[in-house]
Amino acid sequence: MADDLLKFVSINQQMPTKRTAGDRKADFDEIYDEFDTEGAKEQASRCSQCGVPFCHIHCPLGNNIPDWLRLTAEGRLEDAYEMASSTNNMPEICGRICPQDRLCEGNCVIEKDFDSVTIGSVEKYIADTAWENGWIKPITPAAERKESIGIIGAGPAGLAAAEELRKDGFQVHIYDRHDRAGGLLVYGIPGFKLEKDVVGRRTGRLEQSGITFHLDYEIGREATLSELREKHDALLIATGVYRARGLKAPGVGLGNIREALDYLTASNKVGFGDSVPEYESGALNAEGKNVVVIGGGDTAMDCVRTAVRQGAKSVKCLYRRDRANMPGSVREVQNAEEEGVEFEWLCGPEAFLGGENVEAVRAYRMRLGAPDATGRQAPEPVPDSTFNIDCDLAILALGFEPEDLPALFGSPELRVTRWGTVTVDHASMMTNLPGVFAAGDIVRGASLVVWAIRDGCDAAENIKSYLTAKQQDAA
Numbered sequence: 139m140a141d142d143l144l145k146f147v148s149i150n151q152q153m154p155t156k157r158t159a160g161d162r163k164a165d166f167d168e169i170y171d172e173f174d175t176e177g178a179k180e181q182a183s184r185c186s187q188c189g190v191p192f193c194h195i196h197c198p199l200g201n202n203i204p205d206w207l208r209l210t211a212e213g214r215l216e217d218a219y220e221m222a223s224s225t226n227n228m229p230e231i232c233g234r235i236c237p238q239d240r241l242c243e244g245n246c247v248i249e250k251d252f253d254s255v256t257i258g259s260v261e262k263y264i265a266d267t268a269w270e271n272g273w274i275k276p277i278t279p280a281a282e283r284k285e286s287i288g289i290i291g292a293g294p295a296g297l298a299a300a301e302e303l304r305k306d307g308f309q310v311h312i313y314d315r316h317d318r319a320g321g322l323l324v325y326g327i328p329g330f331k332l333e334k335d336v337v338g339r340r341t342g343r344l345e346q347s348g349i350t351f352h353l354d355y356e357i358g359r360e361a362t363l364s365e366l367r368e369k370h371d372a373l374l375i376a377t378g379v380y381r382a383r384g385l386k387a388p389g390v391g392l393g394n395i396r397e398a399l400d401y402l403t404a405s406n407k408v409g410f411g412d413s414v415p416e417y418e419s420g421a422l423n424a425e426g427k428n429v430v431v432i433g434g435g436d437t438a439m440d441c442v443r444t445a446v447r448q449g450a451k452s453v454k455c456l457y458r459r460d461r462a463n464m465p466g467s468v469r470e471v472q473n474a475e476e477e478g479v480e481f482e483w484l485c486g487p488e489a490f491l492g493g494e495n496v497e498a499v500r501a502y503r504m505r506l507g508a509p510d511a512t513g514r515q516a517p518e519p520v521p522d523s524t525f526n527i528d529c530d531l532a533i534l535a536l537g538f539e540p541e542d543l544p545a546l547f548g549s550p551e552l553r554v555t556r557w558g559t560v561t562v563d564h565a566s567m568m569t570n571l572p573g574v575f576a577a578g579d580i581v582r583g584a585s586l587v588v589w590a591i592r593d594g595c596d597a598a599e600n601i602k603s604y605l606t607a608k609q610q611d612a613a
């Protein structure tokens with residue numbers, strides 16, 4: 139074993155410096171500073187180079203983590219980037235926003251009583267260094283292929299597929315209904331988790347690689363799915379899931395009760411310097427308001443922390459289970475608490491009170507009862523436990539479902555599941571329509587960026603095989 143490794147005994151886990159809560163509440167910049175070279179080397183050197191690396195097994199991309207940690211510890215950063223980027227199209231993005239505590243780092247088997255290796259931060263450091271040093275270049279395929287592929291959706295699934303297809307010389311066109319590429323990377327996830335120029339340099343590189351982006355182009359409005367099929371040799375549907383799960387409660391139709399994604403998209407657009415009338419009018423701006431966010435996932439965490447940064451008077455998060463059972467990442471809850479968010483665990487909204495606009499949420503306490511069909515303890519209301527919380531802006535963050543794609547695309551023949559996700563053959567990722575593939579959240583349901591990247595890469599492989607077989611048949 140090289141001298142550069144196995145240092146978990148002598149070197150403690152150290153994340154890059156986290157800005158103070160007071161400092162980070164003042165802007166939408168990321169909350170962690172970058173490792174310096176020595177810090178990254180030291181942290182990488184804590185890896186014990188396991189024979190069976192559970193970190194790698196639990197990374198959805200199967201990243202060769204011990205290998206690029208070793209290269210980092212040895213100071214061979216360009217090689218480390220080569221290795222990291224061979225399995226991940228966006229290492230600096232995953233390094234920032236993967237829930238590492240549930241994936242690679244949560245499964246790092248460094249000896250008991252020692253903290254895991256800071257895998258995500260090292261991955262981010264390697265890739266950011268590669269960008270800074272100009273090691274990341276536009277793609278130049280060895281040969282051009284004439285077949286053209288249309289990708290619907292410029293989120294991580296669509297972008298990953300586009301990159302893999304372009305590497306093989308295919309003519310790639312991405313269609314997105316938004317005015318910027320990136321999907322939820324730009325309009326969902328806030329800048330304090332992922333600064334937008336980090337996404338912009340990835341999409342910019344794809345453009346420089348010869349991929350054509352058709353923005354402000356909604357399939358179903360500008361063209362039907364059938365029209366798009368006629369233009370391309372294969373299609374990939376990577377449209378994500380956007381229909382907000384609703385809530386049934388008296389008063390839910392009052393003014394200033396908003397969906398999480400409307401709120402986050404407006405905030406992200408303001409961050410880009412766009413004019414957003416609903417923000418300017420105050421309807422999607424938390425400044426000076428008592429804000430109540432309902433939900434316990436990562437979207438809810440992003441909303442509460444956005445409200446803090448917009449200068450809300452108070453920010454409360456209502457979640458019907460307890461802290462141990464919330465779906466959001468432990469790290470994000472901790473960040474929110476440090477920034478002044480108050481959590482009401484085991485608490486649900488009974489009604490929204492007010493005149494034209496919401497003025498209060500009548501909430502009730504809950505307790506965890508018997509396990510439900512999924513094995514999780516089902517929350518049940520505690521009798522006579524209601525209380526009111528002042529509220530001028532309520533944000534519903536209860537999860538997302540697919541839109542009605544067959545109707546939206548003008549393609550009733552496209553087969554979907556009873557949940558509205560697109561049905562694919564699991565081996566080929568092809569839908570029931572020949573040459574039309576699907577990947578990402580629109581197949582899995584709301585998931586993670588790293589899974590979208592994985593699916594996009596797998597779909598690209600399947601599209602290549604499909605087109606190659608078609609070409610051979612024609613020959």
Ligand code: FAD
Pocket residue numbers: 235236237290291292293294295296313314315316320321322323326327331355356357358376377378379402436437440546577578579580584585586587588590
């Ligand atoms: P998306 O990213 O949703 O991209 C789909 C794209 O398709 C969009 O750009 C959309 O405009 C476009 N589109 C849709 N319909 C059409 C149409 N008809 N025509 C043209 N274009 C269309 N995951 C993490 O791993 N870490 C996190 O910290 C994290 N935070 C999140 C925070 C929020 C607020 C949300 C909502 C999600 C978060 N996620 C996070 C989940 C993650 O963002 C998604 O799993 C991932 O973006 C899915 O990728 P995708 O490419 O399938 O879809």
Ligand code: SF4
Pocket residue numbers: 196197198199201203226232233236238241242243257258261588
């Ligand atoms: Fe960990 Fe995500 Fe990187 Fe995989 S892609 S090593 S899960 S941070």
Ligand code: SF4
Pocket residue numbers: 184185186187188191192193194203204245246247248255257
């Ligand atoms: Fe290194 Fe931890 Fe992975 Fe083992 S599980 S190879 S110690 S990062």
